Amino acid sequence: MTYCLGVVVDEGLLMVADTRTNAGVDNISCYRKLHILSDAPDRQLHLACSGSLSVSQSVLGHLAGHPGLADASSLFDAAEIVGKVLHDGNRALRDAHAGEKCTGASLLLGGRIGDEAPRLFQLYPEGNFIECKPDLPYLQIGETKYGRPILDRVITRRTPLAAAVKVAFLSFDSAMRSNLSVARPLDLMVLPSGAAEATILRIEQDDVYFNELSRRWSAALVQAAATMPDPWFMDEGRSCPLPNPVSALRAL
Amino acid sequence: MTYCLGVVVDEGLLMVADTRTNAGVDNISCYRKLHILSDAPDRQLHLACSGSLSVSQSVLGHLAGHPGLADASSLFDAAEIVGKVLHDGNRALRDAHAGEKCTGASLLLGGRIGDEAPRLFQLYPEGNFIECKPDLPYLQIGETKYGRPILDRVITRRTPLAAAVKVAFLSFDSAMRSNLSVARPLDLMVLPSGAAEATILRIEQDDVYFNELSRRWSAALVQAAATMPDPWFMDEGRSCPLPNPVSALRAL
Numbered sequence: 001m002t003y004c005l006g007v008v009v010d011e012g013l014l015m016v017a018d019t020r021t022n023a024g025v026d027n028i029s030c031y032r033k034l035h036i037l038s039d040a041p042d043r044q045l046h047l048a049c050s051g052s053l054s055v056s057q058s059v060l061g062h063l064a065g066h067p068g069l070a071d072a073s074s075l076f077d078a079a080e081i082v083g084k085v086l087h088d089g090n091r092a093l094r095d096a097h098a099g100e101k102c103t104g105a106s107l108l109l110g111g112r113i114g115d116e117a118p119r120l121f122q123l124y125p126e127g128n129f130i131e132c133k134p135d136l137p138y139l140q141i142g143e144t145k146y147g148r149p150i151l152d153r154v155i156t157r158r159t160p161l162a163a164a165v166k167v168a169f170l171s172f173d174s175a176m177r178s179n180l181s182v183a184r185p186l187d188l189m190v191l192p193s194g195a196a197e198a199t200i201l202r203i204e205q206d207d208v209y210f211n212e213l214s215r216r217w218s219a220a221l222v223q224a225a226a227t228m229p230d231p232w233f234m235d236e237g238r239s240c241p242l243p244n245p246v247s248a249l250r251a252l
Numbered sequence: 253m254t255y256c257l258g259v260v261v262d263e264g265l266l267m268v269a270d271t272r273t274n275a276g277v278d279n280i281s282c283y284r285k286l287h288i289l290s291d292a293p294d295r296q297l298h299l300a301c302s303g304s305l306s307v308s309q310s311v312l313g314h315l316a317g318h319p320g321l322a323d324a325s326s327l328f329d330a331a332e333i334v335g336k337v338l339h340d341g342n343r344a345l346r347d348a349h350a351g352e353k354c355t356g357a358s359l360l361l362g363g364r365i366g367d368e369a370p371r372l373f374q375l376y377p378e379g380n381f382i383e384c385k386p387d388l389p390y391l392q393i394g395e396t397k398y399g400r401p402i403l404d405r406v407i408t409r410r411t412p413l414a415a416a417v418k419v420a421f422l423s424f425d426s427a428m429r430s431n432l433s434v435a436r437p438l439d440l441m442v443l444p445s446g447a448a449e450a451t452i453l454r455i456e457q458d459d460v461y462f463n464e465l466s467r468r469w470s471a472a473l474v475q476a477a478a479t480m481p482d483p484w485f486m487d488e489g490r491s492c493p494l495p496n497p498v499s500a501l502r503a504l
Contacts, residue, residue, distance in 0.1 A: 145397035149426035153470050154477045162486035167477055174401040190486075201485065209484050218405050220476035225406045225419055228468055232461050233453065234414035234442075 001181035002033055002142040004048035005151075005168055006108045006120040008132045011161035012192035013118035015110050016168050017048045018176070020183040034187035035060055037069060037111075041196040044111035044118075045069065045078060046189050050142035051125070055089040055105035062089070072113060079109050079121040079129050087127025106141040111191065111198075118191050146178045147171030161192060166213065169203075173214045184210075253433035254285055254394040256300035257403075257420055258360045258372040260384045263413035264444035265370030267362045268420050269300040270428070272435040280432075286439035287312055289321060289363075293448040296363035296370075297321060297330060298441050302394035303357035303377070307341040311357065314341070324365060331361050331373040331381050339379025358393040363443065363450075370443050398430045399423030413444060418465065421455075425466045436462075 004017040017033035031053060037045035047063075049056035062085045063069060072078040090104030104125035112118045120132040122139040132139045134157040140148065154167050165188070175182040186203040203210050256269040269285035283305060289297035299315075301308035314337045315321060324330040342356030356377035364370045372384040374391040384391045386409040392400065399422075406419050417440070427434040438455040455462050 145430070146401055148430045149398055149401070150473065150477070152430050153473050162482040163477075165483050165486060166480055169483075170477065170480070178397070178400045178404050199485065209481070213480055216480055217476070220479065221402065221405050221473075224469070224472035224476055225402070225415075225422065227472065228418055228422070228465055229461070230414040231417050231421075233451065234417060 001179070002050045003144065003147060003172065003175050003182040004033060004050050004108050004141045005138060005147070005171060006048065006110050006122075006132065006140075007138040007151075007155060007164045007168055008110075008118060008120045009137055009155070009157055009159050009161055009164050010193070011164075012190065012195070013110050013112075013120055014161065014165050014168060014191070015046055015048050015108060015120075015189045016172060017187050018172065018182045019185050019187065020181060021053050022181055025180060030185070032187060034189060036189075036198075036200070037063060039198060043070075043113050044191055044198055045075075045113075046110045046191075046198065047082070048108040048110075048141070049105055050107070051103050051105035052090075052093060055086075055093055056107075058089045058092075059085050059105065059107070074113050075109070075111055075116060075119040075121065076131070078111075078113065079123065079131075082107065082109050083123050083127035083129050085127075086123050086125070090125045090127070108139055108141055110189070117193055143175055143179055143182050146175040146182075150174060161190065165190060169210060169213055170217055173210075173217060177214075186210075253431070254302045255396065255399060255424065255427050255434040256285060256302050256360050256393045257390060257399070257423060258300065258362050258374075258384065258392075259390040259403075259407060259416045259420055260362075260370060260372045261389055261407070261409055261411050261413055261416050262445070263416075264442065264447070265362050265364075265372060266413065266417050266420060266443070267298055267300055267360060267372075267441045268424060269439050270424065270434045271437050271439065272433060273305050274433055277432060282437070284439060286441060288441075288450075288452070289315060291450060295322075295365050296443055296450055297327075297365075298362045298443075298450065299334070300360040300362075300393070301357055302359070303355050304342075304345060307338075307345055307357035308359075310341045310344075311337050311359070326365050327361070327363055327368060327371040327373065328383070330363075330365065331375065331383075334359065334361050335375050335379035335381050337379075338375050338377070342377045342379070360391055360393055362441070369445055395427055395431055395434050398427040398434075402426060413442065417442060421462060421465055422469055425462075425469060429466075438462075 006015045019030045021031045022028045033049045035047045068081040107123040110120040121129045123129040137157045184205050189200050191198040258267045271282045273283045274280045285301050287299045320333040359375040362372040373381045375381040389409045436457050441452050443450040
């Protein structure tokens with residue numbers, strides 16, 4: 001498994017991907033999942049891959065030097081090209097499995113062509129895709145569930161880009177803490193609106209900022225939980241239910 | 253889908269289950285998933301069900317008045333009986349599907365027989381089972397992932413029972429907020445160590461305590477996220493990456 005996240009806020013776009021691949025828990029490896037298709041000032045194309053590593057690598061191989069990507073006049077046009085290549089790669093794998101269940105690849109495509117504001121697309125294994133829109137300013141692929149509650153509560157289109165990066169890291173911290181199939185190093189791409197170039201960096205296992213964020217976040221959650229009111233039906237002093245609570249409830 | 257959670261702490265046992273069943277999103281119903289098999293003072297047996305509703309109901313039907321449950325001298329013995337009935341129910345469904353993929357049922361069995369401390373078992377569709385142990389003081393079935401990060405961070409065997417109920421509710425709040433297949437009403441069972449009877453109550457959609465907890469928890473998370481430090485590589489004032497961060501990083 002893996003976890004990839006893209007967020008679009010007013011101030012720009014960010015994408016994060018982990019690097020863990022696994023075929024069972026006894027065959028774990030580290031592969032980059034966040035790739036640069038183009039980093040020219042007028043053509044920022046970034047791809048995050050989840051699912052079959054062979055399909056992802058096949059897609060990257062077929063996209064390398066693909067003339068359509070250099071000619072595409074919008075990220076939507078680029079997504080159609082990437083979707084076609086992804087469809088072909090997944091279909092080839094499915095045909096080779098001859099009807100047996102197999103897991104293809106899913107993708108996030110983010111970036112900008114020309115004067116566009118940064119955009120983000122999620123491409124399904126069949127090659128069709130959706131674009132990230134303001135009502136839900138993020139898209140996820142892979143092991144998405146552990147890291148979703150914090151996104152649903154905190155991120156909106158108006159979240160500052162720096163805060164969005166921070167919350168994206170918190171989302172990954174939750175996924176990595178509860179599931180072995182998501183792990184550091186993380187790769188991060190940040191493309192501010194109007195910026196000519198993207199920031200790309202890797203968060204290693206010993207990253208001081210990430211480790212401090214993780215430590216503080218755990219402490220903050222424990223502290224926040226402690227300040228929540230205990231259930232009214234539990235006796236505060238003895239930490240056990242009130243006498244005859246069922247009868248008491250029935251009487252309400 | 254559904255979500256069921258059992259927690260064993262030093263002060264006792266709690267179990268929570270939602271009530272949503274769905275066959276697709278256009279066929280949603282409300283069914284109780286947390287059932288009392290026995291509530292005698294010396295024989296507390298509580299069952300939470302996830303997965304196929306037909307198998308769960310078949311299991312409950314076969315367990316009703318089952319002589320083995322009245323004779324079992326420990327919760328382990330009861331789990332073996334329940335496991336056998338579950339195995340048979342799932343096998344019948346699988347046979348009826350004749351090799352096609354089908355989803356059986358999984359169970360949590362919690363309670364106490366005689367002078368035992370409260371115990372908790374998770375029963376897999378095949379009928380084999382594991383017991384909850386102090387290193388990981390909870391077990392989950394169903395839609396487990398959204399609600400797991402808060403459990404992993406906050407609950408230990410020494411968490412007071414009232415606080416464990418509260419954190420269990422927070423776990424359900426996260427699952428319900430991010431996934432339609434988990435929904436209120438919730439059913440709660442609390443069995444304090446040494447108590448003769450369990451507390452059983454239902455948390456409805458308009459439950460004042462739960463709604464206040466949910467509201468405060470969201471606010472606390474947003475607040476906690478706001479107090480976390482922004483990434484060092486994002487320019488604080490302008491909320492965009494530092495000038496030439498990639499080059500700067502390469503120079504490190």
